[in-house]
Amino acid sequence: MIHNQMSRRRLLGLGVGLGTATALSLAGCGSDDEPTATGNGGKDYTGPKVDLKLWNGFTGGDGDIFKKLVDQFNGEHENIAVTTATYRWEDYYAKLPGAVSSGSGPDIAVMHMDQMATFAARNLIMPLDDVASALGLTEADFAPTVWQGGTYNEKRYGIPLDMHPMGFYYNKALLQQAGLDPEQPPTTKDEFTAALTALKGAGIQGFWVSPFPFTGGMTAYTMIHQFGGSLFDEAGAKATFNADPAVEACTWLVDMVKQGHSPGNVGQDADWLAFKAGKNAFNFNGIWQINDAGKSPELQWGVAEVPQIGSQKAVWANSHNFTIVKQRRDDPNKVAGAKVFINWLSEHSLDWAAGGQVPARKAVREDAKFAELKNISTLAPELEYAAFPPSKPGIGDVITIFYDSFNEAVLGKKPVKQALDDGAAKADKLLEDNRKKYGS
Structure with missing residues (x-):
C-alpha cells in the first residue's frame, strides 16, 4: 500500500x-x-x-x-x-x-x-x-x-x-503531551511557532520537513504563495521562485531543520510514517491521506486547513x-x-469524494451529503485560495527544477538563495525551450 x-x-x-x-x-x-x-x-x-x-x-x-x-x-x-x-x-x-x-x-x-x-x-x-x-x-x-x-x-x-489540496494533519495525543489543546490546532504563524516550541520542550520534533517533492516541495510551493510569491510570473514565461518572497518562504522551512524541529534528512514518506507512529505532531500532506489515517485506529488525529504562515492564505492543489x-x-x-x-x-462526483477528493462542481460541494464527509469537507474551503500550477505546455518539467532546488536547500548542499537562483536560471532556459518546442 x-x-x-x-x-x-x-x-x-x-x-x-x-x-x-x-x-x-x-x-x-x-x-x-x-x-x-x-x-x-x-x-x-x-x-x-x-x-x-x-x-x-x-x-x-x-x-x-x-x-x-x-x-x-x-x-x-x-x-x-x-x-x-x-x-x-x-x-x-x-x-x-x-x-x-x-x-x-x-x-x-x-x-x-x-x-x-x-x-x-x-x-x-x-x-x-x-x-x-x-x-x-x-x-x-x-x-x-x-x-x-x-x-x-x-x-x-x-x-x-475534483480538486485535491494539501491539508494540515495534527496528532492530538502529542499536542496533549506537550500541554496544548488537542482540539485547537494552530492557525497562524505565531500559534504554529509556539506549538513547535512547546513540543520541542517535551522532546518532540514537531514538524518534519521533507526534501522530496512529496511533501516538502509541495509545502514549499504552498509557503511561497502564502508569502506573496509564486513560482512563475503571471504569463508563466519566467521563473520567480528565487524572488524575495520565495527565498523567505523556503528559508522558513529550512530553519525548521536548523532549529531542531525536524531531522536534517527526512526520507521519502518518512514524515507521514513518523506522524502515524507518533513521532511528529504536524504534517502538511494531501487530502488523499485522510483515508489512510483512518485505517490506523490507534492514531488520534485531526485534519484542518493549512495554517496561514505568510501574509495570505494559499495552498498547493491540483x-x-x-x-x-x-x-x-x-x-x-x-x-x-x-x-x-x-x-x-x-x-456523480459526490460518490467520488469518498475517495478523498473535493468535488469540482459547486452544487455537489454545497450538497448536505458532502458535509457529512466530515474530514474531506473540512478542506473544501481551501478551494477558494488554492494555488494551481499554470496551464502551460511542459510546465511540469519546469516545476521539477524548483523541487530539485528546494531539495538542495533543505539538505544543506547550497544556501537557500543560491539554490533557488541556480534553479531559476535552469527553469528560464527550459521555459524558453518550451516556447520554441510548443509554439506558445
Missing part, C-alpha cells in the same frame, strides 16, 4: 511533464480548423453499442471507488461499455503518447490540470467546448481556477472532476480532469459515448 501511495502522490507533486523522446516524436500542434467530433455534447447517446477504454492512475484506495462508479455507469447504459486500465502516474504520462501514436491508446484519459496544456499542444486530446456548452457548464459552476485550468489557447480540453484522446481516425460514436460517460461521472 505504501508503494502505491508513494507512486501516486509523487506524480501529484512532481507534475512530471512530456519531456520524453516519445512525446517529441509526435506530430506538431494541431491547427484551429481541425474537426471536433459531432454529437450532442454528452446529454445522451442513442447510437450502436461502443466499447470505450479509459486510462487512469488511481492506484490507491480511490481506485476501488472509481471502478465501482464505472461498473455502475455500465449497468445503467446498455449501449456503452467502459473498461479501465490503471497505471502508476509516473508510468502513465510517459506511456500515453506512444500508445496514442501506435493506435493502442485509450478513448478517455484522466489527467491532472498541469498536464493538459502539454497534451493539447501535442494534439493528443480533443477540445470539449461542446460538452461544456451542451451541459450548460460555466465558470460559475466551479471554482474559477479549476475551470480556467482546463483551457489551452482559448479552447477547453478538460472537464474538471485537479483531475476528464479528457478525450484523439485517435488516428476518430469514431464519432465512441466520442459521443465518451462524452456521456464524462457527464455522468461529473454528476
Whole structure:
C-alpha cells in the first residue's frame, strides 16, 4: 500500500511533464480548423453499442471507488461499455503518447490540470467546448481556477472532476503531551511557532520537513504563495521562485531543520510514517491521506486547513480532469459515448469524494451529503485560495527544477538563495525551450 501511495502522490507533486523522446516524436500542434467530433455534447447517446477504454492512475484506495462508479455507469447504459486500465502516474504520462501514436491508446484519459496544456499542444486530446456548452457548464459552476485550468489557447480540453489540496494533519495525543489543546490546532504563524516550541520542550520534533517533492516541495510551493510569491510570473514565461518572497518562504522551512524541529534528512514518506507512529505532531500532506489515517485506529488525529504562515492564505492543489484522446481516425460514436460517460461521472462526483477528493462542481460541494464527509469537507474551503500550477505546455518539467532546488536547500548542499537562483536560471532556459518546442 505504501508503494502505491508513494507512486501516486509523487506524480501529484512532481507534475512530471512530456519531456520524453516519445512525446517529441509526435506530430506538431494541431491547427484551429481541425474537426471536433459531432454529437450532442454528452446529454445522451442513442447510437450502436461502443466499447470505450479509459486510462487512469488511481492506484490507491480511490481506485476501488472509481471502478465501482464505472461498473455502475455500465449497468445503467446498455449501449456503452467502459473498461479501465490503471497505471502508476509516473508510468502513465510517459506511456500515453506512444500508445496514442501506435493506435493502442485509450478513448478517455484522466489527467491532472498541469498536464493538459502539454497534451493539447501535442494534439493528443480533443477540445470539449461542446460538452461544456451542451451541459450548460460555466465558470460559475466551479471554482474559477479549476475551470480556467482546463483551457489551452482559448479552447477547453478538460472537464474538471475534483480538486485535491494539501491539508494540515495534527496528532492530538502529542499536542496533549506537550500541554496544548488537542482540539485547537494552530492557525497562524505565531500559534504554529509556539506549538513547535512547546513540543520541542517535551522532546518532540514537531514538524518534519521533507526534501522530496512529496511533501516538502509541495509545502514549499504552498509557503511561497502564502508569502506573496509564486513560482512563475503571471504569463508563466519566467521563473520567480528565487524572488524575495520565495527565498523567505523556503528559508522558513529550512530553519525548521536548523532549529531542531525536524531531522536534517527526512526520507521519502518518512514524515507521514513518523506522524502515524507518533513521532511528529504536524504534517502538511494531501487530502488523499485522510483515508489512510483512518485505517490506523490507534492514531488520534485531526485534519484542518493549512495554517496561514505568510501574509495570505494559499495552498498547493491540483485537479483531475476528464479528457478525450484523439485517435488516428476518430469514431464519432465512441466520442459521443465518451462524452456521456464524462457527464455522468461529473454528476456523480459526490460518490467520488469518498475517495478523498473535493468535488469540482459547486452544487455537489454545497450538497448536505458532502458535509457529512466530515474530514474531506473540512478542506473544501481551501478551494477558494488554492494555488494551481499554470496551464502551460511542459510546465511540469519546469516545476521539477524548483523541487530539485528546494531539495538542495533543505539538505544543506547550497544556501537557500543560491539554490533557488541556480534553479531559476535552469527553469528560464527550459521555459524558453518550451516556447520554441510548443509554439506558445
